[in-house]
Amino acid sequence: MYEYFVKRTGQALFTAFVVVTLSFALVRLMPGNPADQLRGQLIRNNPSLSQQEINRRVANYINIDYSAPLHEQYLDYIAGILRGDLGQSISQNASVAEILGQALPWTVFAFSVAILLMFVVGIALGSIMAYWEGSRFDVGTTGIGIVLNSTPNYVTALLFLYVFGFTLGWFPTSGHISSQVVPIVDPLRPVATFQFVADAVYHASLLIAAVVITGFGGVALAMRGNSIQVLGEDYLRVARLRGLSDTRIALRYVARNAILPMYTGLLLAFGAVIGGSAILEQVFTYPGLGYYIVAAVEARDYPLMMGGFVLITLAVVIGAFIADLTYGLVDPRVSTGGDAS
Amino acid sequence: MSNTSSNLHERQSGSSTFDSQSSDEDIVLECRNLSVAFEMDRGTSRVLHDVDIDIRRGEIIGIVGESGSGKSMFASALLNAVVSPGRTDGQVTYHPRDGEPVDVLGLDKGPLRSLRWEDISMVFQGAMSSFNPTMDFREHFVETLDAHDYDIAAGIERAEELLSDLYLDPQRVLDSYPHELSGGMKQRALIALALVLEPEVLVMDEPTAALDLLMQRSIISLLSELRDKYDLTMVFITHDLPLVTKLADRIGVLYAFEFAEVGDTAEMVRDPKHPYTRALLNATPNLDAPLTEMRPISGAAPDPVDVPTGCPYHNRCPMATAECEDIKPPMDAVSETHEVACHHWPDVDDEIPLSTGVQK
Numbered sequence A: 001m002y003e004y005f006v007k008r009t010g011q012a013l014f015t016a017f018v019v020v021t022l023s024f025a026l027v028r029l030m031p032g033n034p035a036d037q038l039r040g041q042l043i044r045n046n047p048s049l050s051q052q053e054i055n056r057r058v059a060n061y062i063n064i065d066y067s068a069p070l071h072e073q074y075l076d077y078i079a080g081i082l083r084g085d086l087g088q089s090i091s092q093n094a095s096v097a098e099i100l101g102q103a104l105p106w107t108v109f110a111f112s113v114a115i116l117l118m119f120v121v122g123i124a125l126g127s128i129m130a131y132w133e134g135s136r137f138d139v140g141t142t143g144i145g146i147v148l149n150s151t152p153n154y155v156t157a158l159l160f161l162y163v164f165g166f167t168l169g170w171f172p173t174s175g176h177i178s179s180q181v182v183p184i185v186d187p188l189r190p191v192a193t194f195q196f197v198a199d200a201v202y203h204a205s206l207l208i209a210a211v212v213i214t215g216f217g218g219v220a221l222a223m224r225g226n227s228i229q230v231l232g233e234d235y236l237r238v239a240r241l242r243g244l245s246d247t248r249i250a251l252r253y254v255a256r257n258a259i260l261p262m263y264t265g266l267l268l269a270f271g272a273v274i275g276g277s278a279i280l281e282q283v284f285t286y287p288g289l290g291y292y293i294v295a296a297v298e299a300r301d302y303p304l305m306m307g308g309f310v311l312i313t314l315a316v317v318i319g320a321f322i323a324d325l326t327y328g329l330v331d332p333r334v335s336t337g338g339d340a341s
Numbered sequence B: 001m002s003n004t005s006s007n008l009h010e011r012q013s014g015s016s017t018f019d020s021q022s023s024d025e026d027i028v029l030e031c032r033n034l035s036v037a038f039e040m041d042r043g044t045s046r047v048l049h050d051v052d053i054d055i056r057r058g059e060i061i062g063i064v065g066e067s068g069s070g071k072s073m074f075a076s077a078l079l080n081a082v083v084s085p086g087r088t089d090g091q092v093t094y095h096p097r098d099g100e101p102v103d104v105l106g107l108d109k110g111p112l113r114s115l116r117w118e119d120i121s122m123v124f125q126g127a128m129s130s131f132n133p134t135m136d137f138r139e140h141f142v143e144t145l146d147a148h149d150y151d152i153a154a155g156i157e158r159a160e161e162l163l164s165d166l167y168l169d170p171q172r173v174l175d176s177y178p179h180e181l182s183g184g185m186k187q188r189a190l191i192a193l194a195l196v197l198e199p200e201v202l203v204m205d206e207p208t209a210a211l212d213l214l215m216q217r218s219i220i221s222l223l224s225e226l227r228d229k230y231d232l233t234m235v236f237i238t239h240d241l242p243l244v245t246k247l248a249d250r251i252g253v254l255y256a257f258e259f260a261e262v263g264d265t266a267e268m269v270r271d272p273k274h275p276y277t278r279a280l281l282n283a284t285p286n287l288d289a290p291l292t293e294m295r296p297i298s299g300a301a302p303d304p305v306d307v308p309t310g311c312p313y314h315n316r317c318p319m320a321t322a323e324c325e326d327i328k329p330p331m332d333a334v335s336e337t338h339e340v341a342c343h344h345w346p347d348v349d350d351e352i353p354l355s356t357g358v359q360k
């Protein structure tokens, strides 16, 4: 177990290191060197600046001092990231860390709710489908699931936005809270906290619905397949003969063994969906991580863009890392390092 | 000879077997006209056909048959556990040590649930996959005791004793997960789990099939010890005739979904009367030889949808006559403890000499 932990931690750290290095290399290699471009911009806007001042500002923005030798630039860049310094945004007039720090919780909130719902709905449907394998419900849900699962979520998102947002006016079409609501989470003020959370959910509901509708089908189909496999296992037959109650068999035998293989998928889904958050947040004008990344791309705000990329990639790495480490807790077969027989 | 005599026998005994005629015998499971059928597109598949047999209290009976002879169905039918859409007909009567006989096939869900495992227990083929992979062994025992409202503490003590009877370290096994034990250990843990509710009868379907030869032999000897210690009746189902001669008091040979021959082990080994039993024994040059050396019997196993008329063995039998093709041979008594379903059994000694020189 200890060895496993060390190995996985090492792998995660290595991946993170590769990601950060790649992002450095990308900026260095990007056509139309961002530093030159920024320099040009600064000179155009304030022609009176001295060369030194311009260099200082460029270094401040990009977090890379172009006049230093390459390895020094690289080390500075890494050191900056370790300190949480991702540079200064060009378009937003704030530090990159600050912008992303504010945006990230909203993305995590909206997409966590969406992914959890997606898994809950998918797992429930999948088990019912498996129990009624071959029924009209099973066949119908399988068909619907496949169709929805192959629809890109931004298509559903646009449709929802048009129908429920603009035409029917049931849901807000942008933002993450109403302007009059105070963002507060304080157990001493339950009413205000509740108002804030409810308002946040309300604003995120179309986005959540778009993710759930296009995602639950895949989960349901996976759950259905796993459950059917478990239902055919010898140990299930033995459990029935031993006279165990149907509830115990459904939960402790079928559900547990069918959901287990999907656990890793759940954590990886966080990474994947947050990575794909850009389009959805753009559609719903939801100021989260993805929204700022798109904004940064449009404004050629390299520091913000890079910061966003690094953050998202790290999120995926961390998700996979947590999945790896905790899988041993939920599946006894992993903790001893594989199958003995 | 036996046209007249066998017809006579048929008339007088009807569907009851020779065994049940002696009234002083202590029968624990009584099967009459036991049949299992599956409806299929191309017709009804009869995978067990009108089987009559009595299983005596305290004996180990070996049921031998090729794959596809109906032996697994026989095992499941004893517990009324044939998987749907299979249909079980006939009668299985369980005679508890004290109390009224129980009609196993007529039981409702609740009583059936308690009969299984409390009175008649079963060890399946495939012990490797008989345990929930995400649960340790202790929980398997606890949930079984719990489902049958047994006292958990006393039950776990019994489980520990059973496990040590089976030469396992009880604490280690109880705290292990299925993947942490070897195949042989899992097999023995499964036997302990099957006995934890103190059943009277233990039905085992190919319990040693996946094990190596050494492990097979050691489980065989453990089973005899268990039978003596816990007064068990065992039904041991296998395709491995040499193996079962080491263990069983009686042997029944299944061919084409019914019994071809039933008798005491000694008689069955030394002087079997059915041509099929002889073929099985002759296919084993040495009863102590590993099964891998066994030669297959020529001809194909019969199709359950289309069982041959007359004697089901006639198209593989070297002694078959016209009579065999038309008339189904009834069970005929060879001795008090031995019966056979063959028209020409008295001639078998001349026609098919036994090539095994091994005495039991």
Ligand code: SF4
Pocket (backbone or CB within 6 Å): B274, B275, B276, B311, B312, B313, B314, B315, B317, B318, B319, B320, B321, B324, B329, B341, B342, B343, B344, B345
């Ligand atoms: S009845 Fe005839 S065919 Fe059947 S086993 Fe006896 S001799 Fe062979």
